[in-house]
Amino acid sequence: MKTLTKVALLTTTLALAACAKSPFDRSGDTAGGAGAGGFDNGGISTSALDPNSPAYFSQTIGDTVLFNVDQSTINDTARSTLAQQANWLTTNPSYTAIIEGHADEQGTREYNLALGARRAAAARDYLVANGVADSRLRTVTFGKERPLEACSTEACYAKNRRAVTVISAGVGS
């Protein structure tokens, strides 16, 4: 029985580790630290993310929403993610956030800066509409300067057309 429990826990750990391998991970891998060695040294109890941690926000809720080509409309998937982001921000009022807007490389530099700004603002507006104080949010556009994926196919472009909510500590900064 004891062995079975361990197996179940290991499965959970692996699932969380897979979660942490999200391409949007930017705050370090707090879930998967046990790794393959976790079985032997018994360090499995660290597997659960604190739901009030920025890591939970970025990995479990998801810090990123995606957009269609040349669009800044919030789609259904994005709406669900942003609703959870808004809920987290409301529950954790000591954090602020910067929302980054990004574009894929198929566009001129200046236009993509303006398009990234539209996407960041669209995500911000949705969070505000869901109860997050405007004063806790700032937007920034990176245009096509910081693609997540470097390849030049639609599969990569789709991941690059995004708004990323980056959590930072401190109220009113």
Place this chain on the structure above:
Amino acid sequence: MFKMILTCLAVVMTLSAAKAEPLRIELDSPNIEPLPFAAPAFIAETAGAEQYARDLASVVAADLQGSGLFRAISQDAYISQITSFESPVQYADWKAINAQALVTGAVSTTNDGQIVVKFRLFDVFSEDQMGEGLQFVGSTNGWRRMAHKVADAVYTRITGEGGYFDSRVVYVAETGPKNARLKRLGVMDYDGANQQFLTDAQAIVLAPRFSPNGDRVIYTSYESGFPKIYVLDVASVGRRVLQDQPGTMSFAPRFAPNGQDVVFSLTTGSNTDIYRLNLDSGQRTQLTSSPAIETAPSYSPDGTKIVFESDRSGTQQLYVMDANGGEATRISFGQGRYGTPVWSPRGDLVAFTKQNRGRFHIGVMRTDGSGERLLTASFLDEGPTWAPNGRVIMFTRETAGSAGSSTLYSVDISGRNLKAVQANASDPSWSPLLK
């Protein structure tokens, strides 16, 4: 900056016996056969000037040949040697190798570390000197500029139009892969020589633009974490940020021809509009107010109009408005999307980036939108800038894929002479001709 002294040499005018057609390249003619010329090593008139004598002639030849309008004849073919700057030209020897133009020069060094460069241009088949001989005096480290000035004088005498060789280009130097690219401001001679960096690579920098007299560069930097506009003094490399309202972002700056006003894009919330700022008074004026994206403004050379891009019609298109804002007239109507318009220094054309069916082009059109001509096509060409004489355009070409990189290219406005200028570089801005 070093100073050059320009003096006219006493010229012995040669009366030509047989009048041939005067040497001339018509830049607007549809087919231009490169004009063969000879540029023998300059005469070293003092000890220690030998290296300059060889290098000057080769930079002059590279400038002329690089324009695509001239073809350098190999020095191995020369029958005559130039042994003295003053001795008469043996025209028959240069005719025999079909050199239509002959550039001769001399260089001497002075005790106070300067060099003196003289040159003459000959129309071989008319057996005539073209224009007066000229002399340039400057510090030795500016020898390449003197070669460019010689080449500019040759270009001007044969084409009847201003040159562009004695000029510089400010740009963004790039390292690293697309998703972690480091960027810093660089400046170089128009031909890629004498690269220097103006900023470090700590923050993303974008789209630097020279001031009308080349003393300052205005650009966008993320050093605060947000896109803001900075003005950098080229001589001191000191820089200052333009004050903006908290919570806004600004980018796409460009100087007005008066050097005191700048236009740029300012984003408030989701909306990007064009503003003008007077650098002296700090007074800011909003020039567009539609809910669409308005960006990439560029003044006409007389300062009365601004061309810019907007997606107010649904897609990116080019518009012209009065320099004080107000009603704008759309000028682009072809297929696809148009962006990054830049008014030519001659005032006759607008260069732009066009995006159509997954390809990017650099093109030109008249300022009313007529006569559109695409000069290039690739996976990603963008961001044209004009040579000071309005005859050549430099732009960024980015290649596809994870290993893709940016290279500066130039092309002339007829679409000829496409060539790479500098690797790992983007966002060029051409200076005016240097003084």
